[in-house]
Amino acid sequence: MNKSLPERRPFLLLVLLLSSLLVLMSSQVRTGRGTSLLEDSLLNVTGPLVRGVSGSAGSMAGLWTSYVDLRGVRAQNLELRYRLGRLEEQGREGEEFRRENLRLRELLDLKRAQEFPSLAAEVLALGSVGQSRTALIGRGTRDGVRRDMPVVNRHGVVGRVIAVGERVAKVQLLIDPNSGVAGIFQRTRGQGMVVGMGDRGCRMEYVSELENVEVGDVVVTSGLDQIYPKGLTIGVVMSVEEGDQLTKNIMIRPEVDFRRLEEVLVRLNPETEGPQREVSP
Amino acid sequence: MKSLWRGAAGLLAATAGQFLLVRYLPALGRSVDLFTVLVIFYAVTRRRIGVMMMGTAAGLTEDLLTHTFLGMNAFKKTLVGYLMGTLGSFFMLSQPIPRFGVLIVATFLEAVTEAVLVLVLGQHLVLPNSSDLLWLGLGNGIAGILGYWLISKMVD
Numbered sequence: 001m002n003k004s005l006p007e008r009r010p011f012l013l014l015v016l017l018l019s020s021l022l023v024l025m026s027s028q029v030r031t032g033r034g035t036s037l038l039e040d041s042l043l044n045v046t047g048p049l050v051r052g053v054s055g056s057a058g059s060m061a062g063l064w065t066s067y068v069d070l071r072g073v074r075a076q077n078l079e080l081r082y083r084l085g086r087l088e089e090q091g092r093e094g095e096e097f098r099r100e101n102l103r104l105r106e107l108l109d110l111k112r113a114q115e116f117p118s119l120a121a122e123v124l125a126l127g128s129v130g131q132s133r134t135a136l137i138g139r140g141t142r143d144g145v146r147r148d149m150p151v152v153n154r155h156g157v158v159g160r161v162i163a164v165g166e167r168v169a170k171v172q173l174l175i176d177p178n179s180g181v182a183g184i185f186q187r188t189r190g191q192g193m194v195v196g197m198g199d200r201g202c203r204m205e206y207v208s209e210l211e212n213v214e215v216g217d218v219v220v221t222s223g224l225d226q227i228y229p230k231g232l233t234i235g236v237v238m239s240v241e242e243g244d245q246l247t248k249n250i251m252i253r254p255e256v257d258f259r260r261l262e263e264v265l266v267r268l269n270p271e272t273e274g275p276q277r278e279v280s281p
Numbered sequence: 282m283k284s285l286w287r288g289a290a291g292l293l294a295a296t297a298g299q300f301l302l303v304r305y306l307p308a309l310g311r312s313v314d315l316f317t318v319l320v321i322f323y324a325v326t327r328r329r330i331g332v333m334m335m336g337t338a339a340g341l342t343e344d345l346l347t348h349t350f351l352g353m354n355a356f357k358k359t360l361v362g363y364l365m366g367t368l369g370s371f372f373m374l375s376q377p378i379p380r381f382g383v384l385i386v387a388t389f390l391e392a393v394t395e396a397v398l399v400l401v402l403g404q405h406l407v408l409p410n411s412s413d414l415l416w417l418g419l420g421n422g423i424a425g426i427l428g429y430w431l432i433s434k435m436v437d
Contacts, residue, residue, distance in 0.1 A: 010329040014363045017337050021359065022401075024352035029402045037402060 100262075107263050110154040116229065118265040119143060121151075124168065126261060131198040133173040135159070135261060140167040148227050150267045156233030156255040157181060157221060158264050169266070174234065174254055175202060183234050184222035188212050191222055194234050194252060202235060204250040211248065213240050219252055229267065288323075288335055295319040296342055311413070312420035314388070316343045318428055320358045321387050321421075324365035325374040336362035356398060357391045364390065380429060381422040388418035 029037040107120055121137040128134075139145045141164050151158040151171045159179060163170040172179050175196040183194040183204060192207040204219065217237040223230030235254040243249045295315040303310035316339040323335045340355025347354070365387055374380055392414055399406045 010333070010363070013330055014333055014359065017333055017359050018356060021337070021340075021352040021356040025350045025356070025398070025402060028350055028352075029404065 103263050106154045107265060110152070110265060117268045118152075119145065119268055121145075121169075121264050121266050123261045123264060126258070127170075131177045131196075133176040133196065133198060133258065134162070135171045135173060135264075137169050137171055137264060137266070138167065139266060140165045140169055142166050144268055145169045145266055146269070149269065150228045150232070151264050152232055152267060153256060153261070153264050155257070156235070157228060158256055158258075158261065160227055161266065171264070173258055174256065175199070175258055180225070181228055181234060182222045182225040183219045185211075185213060185237075186218040186220050187214075188217070191224070192250070194219065200251075201238065201254055202252040204237075204252055205247070207248045207250055209242060209246050209248050213237060213248060213250055215240060284327075284331065288331070288338070291319055291322075292335070292339055292342060295339065296346070299343075300346070309420070312416045313424045314343075314391075314417065314421055315424065315428075316340065316354070316358060317361075317387060317391060317421050318384065318425045320362040321365055321380075321384050321425060322429060322432070324362050324387075325369045325380060325383065327366075329363060329366040329370075332362040332366040333359050336360075350402070353395065353398060357394045360394055361387050361390045377426045377429070381426055384422040384425040385418040388421050389414065 026037040104120070119139055121139040121143075123135050124138050125136040126134075127136065135151075135158070137151070145161060145164050147161055147164055149161045151160060157174050159171045159173040159176070161169045162172040173196065174181065174194070175198055177196050177198060179196040181194040182191070184191045188211065190207060190211040190213065192204040194202050194204050197203050207213065215237050219234045219237065221228040221230055221232040221234060233255050235252040238251040238253040239249075240251075241249040295318070299310065299313075299315045302313060302315070320332065320336045320339050323332045327335075336359035337355045340353075340358035341351070343354040343358075344351045365383055368374070368383065372379065374383055392409055396406060396408065
């Protein structure tokens, strides 16, 4: 049964009086730490309270600080996104430069290994009309490029120059059906003519059925066509079949990846006329 | 206001009586606590608020005289006065024998309360001698009966 406040008054007064007296006594008792029992008790009672209040105040302050910080976050976010985009772009450019650098180093190594002077050229475009396969390179007559000059990269024969402008030249690729390169099997020294077959690679013609040819044999230029110097890698024998006119049908997979041509070397003939800038022996 | 003056006069009389007993009859002074007698008189004749106020005042006065922890006797007498006042609201304590019993019980309750307080305050507990406590209870009982009789005669 609930009692009214007047009925509870004596008890409340008792509690008040006893508490006050207890506090009065506690203030006179000294603890081992030299403080009064009252101070110790107050410290123990108020410590967690103060800590809680302090924690709450800290949380509130943190919330306020977070709110203030959030106000600038949107603009900062946009700025950071913009900067991130720029950095990603720079990263991609850097990666591109790195890869280009690797390719050019390989080309440089190849250039140093060449017996004849050569000229590095950038592939500007790859042409593919029907079975025809050509490439446009960024070198022309003013650089000393002439018609029928062989074009190579570090993997092997790329093709030959079939048309020359002042600053650009058109290259007929090895896989062009109208292309023909005098080839020789590196292992057996058997000769033939390598003809382009578009995306299917190349075919080697005029190889006697008596010739000992195996899949995997390497085919290099023989130099007999007066265009390509002897010893340039053309490709690897992919398949060998018996032909119908005492010859073999030999399919060759070119060493050069014609879908990923970016830089090439134009081999200059020693008797080439005109300027030969950036030419090295 | 009148009751306040009466209370003050009673407190003054108890203080003077206790002082004189301790000074001139020390053995009797150790066996009688006139402050307790006064508080229990209030407990059986007055309302509980008055009892507590008297308990606190009498206890503080005793503390000042005995140089113990200030508040120790006040705490004991306030609590015991309240309990005895509550007891008086349930039982008839107007006769001498019940009052005698209440005074003895109050004396023991005070001793127990003091022991608990000493423990709570972290002090070294020395239990009172049981015979001393018994003599104090008897002394308080007798002093109470005599005092209450005297007061009733004065009032009449």
